[in-house]
Amino acid sequence: MQRITISVGDQLSADLDTIRAERGYQTRSEAVRDLVRDGIDRWQQETEIAAICVGNLSYVFDRRIRLLAKRLAEMQHASHDLIVATTAVRLDHFHTMESVLIRGPAAAVRAFADQVRAERGVRSGAINLLRVDAHEHHEHHDGADVHVHAGLAHLSPTN
Structure with a gap:
């Protein structure tokens, strides 16, 4: 994990604290990570037509x-x-x-x-x-072998 330091204005900081509290995040970092993921996901949706x-x-x-x-x-x-x-x-x-x-x-x-x-x-x-x-193949969480579902794709969240 990498540490990124950012500076924000007072209102943005207050808004972030409100989001953190309302959504139940323990830290600002958790809130920022989810907000960044959402932003990246929206950006990818707009730019990746074949996705x-x-x-x-x-x-x-x-x-x-x-x-x-x-x-x-x-x-x-x-x-x-x-x-x-x-x-x-x-x-x-x-x-x-x-x-x-x-x-x-x-x-x-x-x-x-x-x-x-x-x-x-x-x-x-x-x-x-x-x-x-x-993807058509996956590994089970219990350590079972990788297997393929012919013709049936599993959909896994990105990031």
């Missing part, structure tokens, strides 16, 4: 918009290779929040999210992506 990712697309839509629910379902079916699961929460008589778990190439995941968010009647759309490494 594999998992993500959550959440959005609110107005079911009064003619055929919107059907169009959203058809988009999900057309991208069935990306969609892992979908959960819908009815917020009131007219609005539904959907959360769609997605995995695949980052460019395809972002394209799907952009397509959904561009639909008339979709509001408050946000996507959270996590870059992962895909």
Whole structure:
């Protein structure tokens, strides 16, 4: 582990202490490490189009918009290779929040999210992506031999 010394202003220091306390970090260093990881992960997502990712697309839509629910379902079916699961929460008589778990190439995941968010009647759309490494073989924590899952990739968080 390397030590990095930085200087920050009073407000940034106070904000860091607030994050440390609210998230339950024992030290500022733990908080800074997670914030740096998040920043690097976002940067990598923006610059590595071929990267594999998992993500959550959440959005609110107005079911009064003619055929919107059907169009959203058809988009999900057309991208069935990306969609892992979908959960819908009815917020009131007219609005539904959907959360769609997605995995695949980052460019395809972002394209799907952009397509959904561009639909008339979709509001408050946000996507959270996590870059992962895909591999077909792994070693078990109990020391068992490395083995391969033919055709099934394990997705491991990067960093």
